[in-house]
Amino acid sequence: KNEVEQSPQNLTAQEGEFITINCSYSVGISALHWLQQHPGGGIVSLFMLSSGKKKHGRLIATINIQEKHSSLHITASHPRDSAVYICAVRGGLEGAQKLVFGQGTRLTINP
Amino acid sequence: DSGVTQTPKHLITATGQRVTLRCSPRSGDLSVYWYQQSLDQGLQFLIQYYNGEERAKGNILERFSAQQFPDLHSELNLSSLELGDSALYFCASSVRGTILGNTGELFFGEGSRLTVL
Secondary structure, three states: OOOEEEEOOEEEEEOOOOEEEEEEEOOOOOEEEEEEEOOOOOEEEEEEEOOEEEEEOOEEEEEEOOOOEEEEEEOOOOHHHOEEEEEEEEEEOOEEEEEEEOOOEEEEEEO | OOOOEEEOOEEEEOOOOOEEEEEEOOOOOOEEEEEEEEOOOEEEEEEEEEOOEEEEEOOOOOOEEEEEOOOOOEEEEEOOOOHHHOEEEEEEEEOOOOOOOOOOOOEEOOOEEEEEO
16 A cells, blocks of 8 residues: 555546545655646645644645544635646655655646 | 756767766755656655765665765766666755754755666
8 A cells, every 4th residue: 555545536527616636645644745737847845744734825735643534625616727636745654855656636627 | 946056968979988067056045965767766855064074875886876075066977877877957055954954945956867778
């Protein structure tokens, strides 16, 4: 079993829909990152969370430390949100410095 | 623009060769991290440097080495290249890099795409 599991692996939705991507991890962590990777390959860090909830524009990230679960929500989705979203945890079995990555969720938003 | 610069963006070379990937972190960031993204393995942490010193090591092969220079730029050296080394290599930087606690936001470069033929 991977240390970080994301679901779904692939998600296709219509423009305007509310999107939820889930991330579960199996060990205690010090922080969780949500990353966005566009088709060109570049990676952008969206959020870093250690507790609670963060919001940036149409993006919301939450984390439940007790349940070892995080969600990334996108409100009023747009085709430009189409990308791979990657959850990564820090401070698990690999230690504080090493990010362990989920396999990614490929999101496609159709106009 | 993350402020992290990676060169070259694309590199094609042959098996057995050696290449050097370069990373300039954001101004003021002391930590540099290297990651490899291949089709079959996904993203994997390779190595971290903090203010010139190696701080953490991940799944980095012995054929690979890295260093961080006094001006804080970093180089990842890949030698005796194999077909399986073809991947995207990302560099990221952050302000902090302490072993205890979190290391702050990460800022990624655009990546260097290595193709080994």
